[in-house]
Amino acid sequence: MKRVLSVLAALLVLIALGAGWYVYSKQPTRQGTVQLANLQDSVTVRYDDRGVPHIRAENEADLYRALGYVHAQDRLFQMEIMRRLARGELAEVLGAKLLDTDKLFRSLRIRERATTYVAQMDRQSPHWKALQAYLDGINQYQDNHARPMEFDVLGIPKRPFTAEDTISVAGYLAYSFAAAFRTEPLLTYVRDQLGSDYLKVFDLDWKPKGDLGLAATDWQGLSAIARLSEQALADNGLPQFEGSNAWAISGNRTKSGKPLLAGDPHIRFSVPSVWYEAHLSAPGFELYGYHNALVPVAFLGHNKAFGWSLTMFQNDDLDLIAEKVNPDNPNQVRYHDQWVDMTTSEQQIAVKGQAPVTLTLRQSPHGPIINDVLGANAGTTPIAMWWAFLDTENPILDGFYQLNRADTLAKARQAAAKVHAPGLNIVWANAKGDIGWWAAAQLPIRPAGANAGFILDGSTPQADKLGFYPFSANPQEENPARGYVVSANAQPVSPTGMQIPGYYNLADRGQQLNTQLSDNRVKWDVENSQALQLGTTTAYGPRLLAPLLPVLREVVKDPAELKLLEQLAMWKGDYPVESVPATLFNQLLYDLTDAAFRPKLGDDMFKTLITTRVVDAALPRLAAADSPWWNRQRAETVKRAWDKSLAHLKTTFGDDPAQWQWGKAHTLTHGHPLGIKKPLDQIVNVGPFASPGSHEVPNNLSAIIGPAPWPVTYGPSTRRLVDFADAAHALTINPVGQSGVPFDKHYADQAETYIEGGYEQTHFDEEEVQANTRGTLKLLPARPPQQP
Structure with a gap:
C-alpha cells in the first residue's frame, strides 16, 4: 500500500509539474533578448507595472514591427478569433453550431470588400508600410512560439495574418454598430401588421404607400435574421461597440487653464478587453495609444501635445431592401422599371468534424441578399442590404494614421474626413487650447420621402442612393463659445439643418453630462471629472x-x-450597488x-x-x-x-x-470565448462583480431589458482623463487586464479597481517609465546565417 501511494504521489507530482510547465510555456516573455527579422536597429520594450509596453525604436518600421510582436504575445487568440468571426470561419474550429454565424458574415461580403480594399491601397503610403511591419511582427511571433492554449483546446492551426484580415476586422467593427438588422424589421412589422397608431410610441409617422406585402414566412425569416445578428455578436465573447461618452473642456473652464479630455467608449465586455495599451516612441513621433486587435494605428490616444476619444455616431448606414421578384423568373428583381438579373456565387465553409458546406450567395443591384443564409426558412421575398462599408472608399486606416499625428485642428479635421464607415464622433483637444468634435461618416443622400427606419421597397426609387453629402454638412464644432464639447450618442444636429437618420441613444445621458458641464461655477480637473464619468444617475x-x-x-x-x-x-434615478x-x-x-x-x-x-x-x-x-x-x-x-x-x-x-439590492441583481462577469463551456468558465472568465450604474447613465454598465438578475453586457471599455497641463500623468483603467493569456499576472489585475471606480496613471516621461519598469525586452536585428 505504501508503494502504491508513493507511485500515485509521484504521478501527481509529475502531472502538476507537467501542467505547470505547459502553462509557463504559454506565458508572454517580458524580459531578455529576442532576434527579429527585418529590424533595421534594436528596439527596447519596457513593461510597466500593469504590463503595458513602452516601445522605443529608431524608425517607424521597427516601431510597428515591435508593436505587432508584443501585441501578438499578449493577444494572439483574440486576433485569431476576431478574424475568423469577421470572415465567417468559426465553424472550422468551433463546429457546426457556428455555421449560421459563418453564413451571416459571409453574406455581409466583408471578405470580398477586404480583398478589393487591400488591392486598392497605395503600397508606398505610410499607413500601408506601418500595417505591413505590424503584421510581420505578429507573424514572426506566431511562427517562433508555442501556440496559445486556446489554439490547443480548439485545434486551431497557425496561419499568417494578412492585410485582408485587418480590413475584415474593421468590417466586423463597422457591422457591430449596425442596429438596422434588428430595428428595421421590427418597425416595418409594426407599420404593416399593426398600423399607424402603434407606431406613435416610437415617434414615427406611418407611410402607407409602398406596402411591401411580406408574407408570414418573410416575417419569420426577418425575426430569425435579427436574432442571428444579435447572437453572432453576443455569444462569441468578442467586443461589440454600443455607445460611449466623451467631452473636451477649454482651458477657461478648467483649474489648470489647459484643455481637459475625457472619454469612455462603451463596448461589450470580454476577456481580453478590446483595447491594448502601448506607448510608442520613435524620432519625430510619440503616442500613448489604445489599439484594437490586428490594427497598427491607435483608435484612442494622446501625447503631451494633443489627444482624442471616440463615441459611436450611430447614423443609419445600413438599409434593408425588399426586392420584388419577377413571377416568370425567380432570379430577376424589379429595378428602375425593368427586370434585372441577380448575380450568384458560391463559397465553401469548412466545418470541424464534417464535410464542407456550400453557401450560395446572391446579390441584387441594391446589394447582397442577406436572408439567403436561412436557406429554406428565408421566406419568399429576397431582402437586400445596402451598407456604407461596402459602398464607400473609406480610407479609415489612413485617417487614423493621420489622427495619431494630428496636433492641430486642421490636421484633426482632415483625418476625421477620411472616416466613412463606421460612423464615429471624434472628440479632440490639444495643449495649445483648441477643442473640437466631428461626426465622422460619409452620409448618403436618400430620395425625398424615403424613411430609412423601415425596410425599403426595392422596386421604387426610395431604395436608391443619390450620392453622399460633403463632410462640411456633418455635425461638428470647433472651439465653441460655451467652452466645451460633449458627445453621448444622442441625435446630433447638422450645420445645414438636415435630418440624419440613425439609431441614437436616449438624450438623458447626454443631458446629464451637459447639465453638469454647463455649470460655469465649476472649474474642471481630473478629480471632479472622475465623479462625472462614474455618475450613476439620470432623469x-x-x-x-x-x-x-x-x-x-x-x-x-x-x-x-x-x-x-x-x-x-x-x-x-440613481444606481449605487445598495439601492x-x-x-x-x-x-x-x-x-x-x-x-x-x-x-x-x-x-x-x-x-x-x-x-x-x-x-x-x-x-x-x-x-x-x-x-x-x-x-x-x-x-x-x-x-x-x-x-x-x-x-x-x-x-x-x-x-x-x-x-x-442592486449589486446582488446587477453583476459583471467578463466572458472569454471558451468561458461559455463549464468548467472552463471557472478558469478563463473573470467575475462576477456587484456592479453600480445601469443602462443610459454616465457609468453605463448596461444589461438587456429582462427579468432579474441582470448580467451586465457592455459598458466603459476604458476610462480616460487627460489634463493637458500635465498630460504625462493621464488617468486610465482597463476593465480586466492588459494580457489575454490565462494565468498571466496581467490577465485580470485591474478588474477589481475598475468595478470600484478606480483609475491607474499612465507613465509617459522617461524618468517615470524607467522607475516603473518591471521587465525589459530587447528586440535585436536577426543576424544573417554564418557562411560555411
Missing part, C-alpha cells in the same frame, strides 16, 4: 415612473406594497414592457424589440399615454406588471425587500 427612471405612480397608488392596497411604492416614488428601488424599477420596467408589447408582437418580435434602442424611447411615451399597446386596460396591465414584479423578486432574492 430617465423618474421620468418614466411619473405618469405611472398615480395609477399604482390607485391599484396597490397592501400596506407593505404601498411602502415599497413610496420608496420607488422617492427614488432619484433597492433601482432593482424594483428595472423589474417593473421589464414586466410592463412584456405585458404591453409581447401580446401584439409575439415572442420572436418581442425578443427583437428588447435588443433595440428604440424601446428605450418608446417606454416613456407608452407610460404617459393611453396607447393602443395597453389594449384599453392600462390600469389593469400596470397592476398585473406590479404583482408579477414583486412575485419574481421574492422568488429570486427572498421575501425581505431589504435584500433586493
